[in-house]
Amino acid sequence: MxxxxxxxxxxxxxxxxxxxxxxxxxxxxxxxxxxxxxxxxxxxxxxxxxxxxxxxxxxxxxxxxxxxxxxxxxxxxxxxxxxxxHRPDIALLDDARAWLDAVPDDVVVAAVTDGPLASQRAKAEALDLRRWVATIVFTAELGPGRGKPHPAAFERLERELGLAGPCCAYVADNPAKDFVAPRRLGWRTVRVRRPEGLHARVPSGDDVDVEITTLAELDAALGPAPAPARRAAP
Ligand SMILES: [Mg+2]
Missing domain, CATH: 1.10.150 (DNA polymerase; domain 1)
Incomplete structure (x- = not known):
């Protein structure tokens, strides 16, 4: 392993x-x-x-x-x-919970989130996210101007987890800021366009590889895992 x-x-x-x-x-x-x-x-x-x-x-x-x-x-x-x-009354969507529960052993999951630190921490806690994700990067902790679309959070995860480029994917919903940095780093980009989402009406830009409406479609959208970037080709 x-x-x-x-x-x-x-x-x-x-x-x-x-x-x-x-x-x-x-x-x-x-x-x-x-x-x-x-x-x-x-x-x-x-x-x-x-x-x-x-x-x-x-x-x-x-x-x-x-x-x-x-x-x-x-x-x-x-x-x-x-x-x-405030302590938010929120819960994971069923499709998100099902996807998180079924993550295979060779996949590591992390989160990147923008917004006021107190709010984002309270959300992560209410959702009990640490149960499924290795790391949560709160961009508010990275210093001023380091929120999305700044690449700092994504570069930090590449360093921390030792995976880069096509071995990485970002799954998010806001075409205005979410996909710029991951795309520049060569990551796969998956947009979740939920009908009830606050940005649902905004069309995807060309930095989105694939659009889905629930995480039930995520594994198909990710495709097969590429060969690790760290390992030299035989
Ligand atoms: Mg979002």
Whole structure:
């Protein structure tokens, strides 16, 4: 046994679980906080309705104003903090769980995820990801400007796990930033385009090798494991 022959790196949000569920869970936490701290009812429901209506970035300002409160930067900042640090009520999608449970011995799985460190850590914990993945790279820990599409996270995994180029694959959902770096490193790129995903309507760019809609199609999308890049051809 000469160690894993292939590295499959997965994104977390909208790849392993529905990101909408995190948003809903975060708004429920903010709603509970607003009831206790501000004496306002229904704020979480209003925030979710605004999200469903397509509002982004100004949701907390809007729901505070609708409740007759001034959306000061301080108040909005506290709500963002509650949202990011809440314990999320999320679960792996069945197809993701089934794929993770069936990973063969010669495949090592890791994760690369962008976003505020507290949120991403809480998600990884709620999903119990360490059970299946060797390493989770939180790009927020790599320093400013090192989030996707920066290649730092992917280069670090290549070094750490001793596999490179065609022996590696990245499985993710956001065509705007997810596939640039892995493609440049010669990795296979698989886009999971779930109908409910936040980026589902964005078409794939030419840095996507194959598009799938659930991880039930992932093994076929990955294809057979290539010969390890470390070993010289006979
Ligand atoms: Mg994602």
């Amino acid at each position: 000469s160690g894993p022959r292939r590295l499959v790196v997965v994104d977390i949000d909208d790849t392993l679980y529905p990101e909408r569920d995190y948003v809903r869970s975060g708004f429920a936490a903010v709603g509970a906080w607003a009831r206790d701290e501000l004496g306002v009812d229904g704020l979480g429901e209003r925030a979710w309705a605004a999200f469903e209506a397509g509002v982004r970035r100004t949701i907390f300002d809007e729901v505070l104003a609708a409740a007759g409160l001034e959306p000061t930067p301080e108040l909005v900042g506290r709500m963002v903090e509650v949202y990011r640090t």
